Amino acid sequence: MTYEQCECEVRQRLSEKRFYHSQCVAEEAVRLAVLYGADPEKARLAGLLHDILKDTPAEEQLKILQGFGIMMNDTELANQKLWHAISGAAFLEFGLGIRDRELLSAVRCHTSGRKNMTLLEKVLFVADYISADRDYPGVEELRAVARESLEEAIIEGVAFTVQELMSRREPVASASIDAYNDAVAVLKEKEK
Numbered sequence: 569m570t571y572e573q574c575e576c577e578v579r580q581r582l583s584e585k586r587f588y589h590s591q592c593v594a595e596e597a598v599r600l601a602v603l604y605g606a607d608p609e610k611a612r613l614a615g616l617l618h619d620i621l622k623d624t625p626a627e628e629q630l631k632i633l634q635g636f637g638i639m640m641n642d643t644e645l646a647n648q649k650l651w652h653a654i655s656g657a658a659f660l661e662f663g664l665g666i667r668d669r670e671l672l673s674a675v676r677c678h679t680s681g682r683k684n685m686t687l688l689e690k691v692l693f694v695a696d697y698i699s700a701d702r703d704y705p706g707v708e709e710l711r712a713v714a715r716e717s718l719e720e721a722i723i724e725g726v727a728f729t730v731q732e733l734m735s736r737r738e739p740v741a742s743a744s745i746d747a748y749n750d751a752v753a754v755l756k757e758k759e760k
């Protein structure tokens with residue numbers, strides 16, 4: 569599939585606002601990829617595709633997952649915000665025939681993060697927090713942090729999300745804590 573064909577698939581499934589967000593994440597992912605040495609074109613495509621099922625109703629996402637025989641674990645099931653990442657990756661693979669494992673896993677973990685994230689996964693995870701369309705309080709600071717260190721940005725991002733979730737008494741994915749712990753370990757290693 570060409571980039572333009574992927575863009576078409578994304579555009580028809582998302583609201584205008586979400587499509588714009590996807591384009592912004594694609595651009596930000598390219599910037600981070602160039603800065604940190606990931607593949608910029610793969611990062612652009614991952615950014616474009618990452619939210620492909622975000623506007624698809626939850627029941628439909630569940631059906632897609634069931635249809636492809638994908639099981640979610642208990643925390644994933646309890647946290648509906650994670651569904652679009654998991655169903656999105658499944659849809660890209662089995663629905664659109666995208667076979668790039670690295671890209672698929674970056675989409676799959678873009679919301680929660682995970683243990684042992686690859687460079688591309690980190691790039692997409694952080695790009696989603698700081699894309700040009702984001703305007704939450706503190707985003708400028710996080711953009712500045714992301715220019716200095718992907719790990720610091722992951723820590724800040726996870727801290728922000730976990731606080732938000734806890735304040736609303738929503739479940740926190742253990743994968744997010746894994747991503748945080750990994751980033752802390754990388755920083756500690758660098759300090760040595």
Ligand SMILES: [Fe+2]
Pocket residue numbers: 618619622652653678679
């Ligand atoms: Fe997302």
Ligand SMILES: [Fe+2]
Pocket residue numbers: 589593618619696
């Ligand atoms: Fe997103």
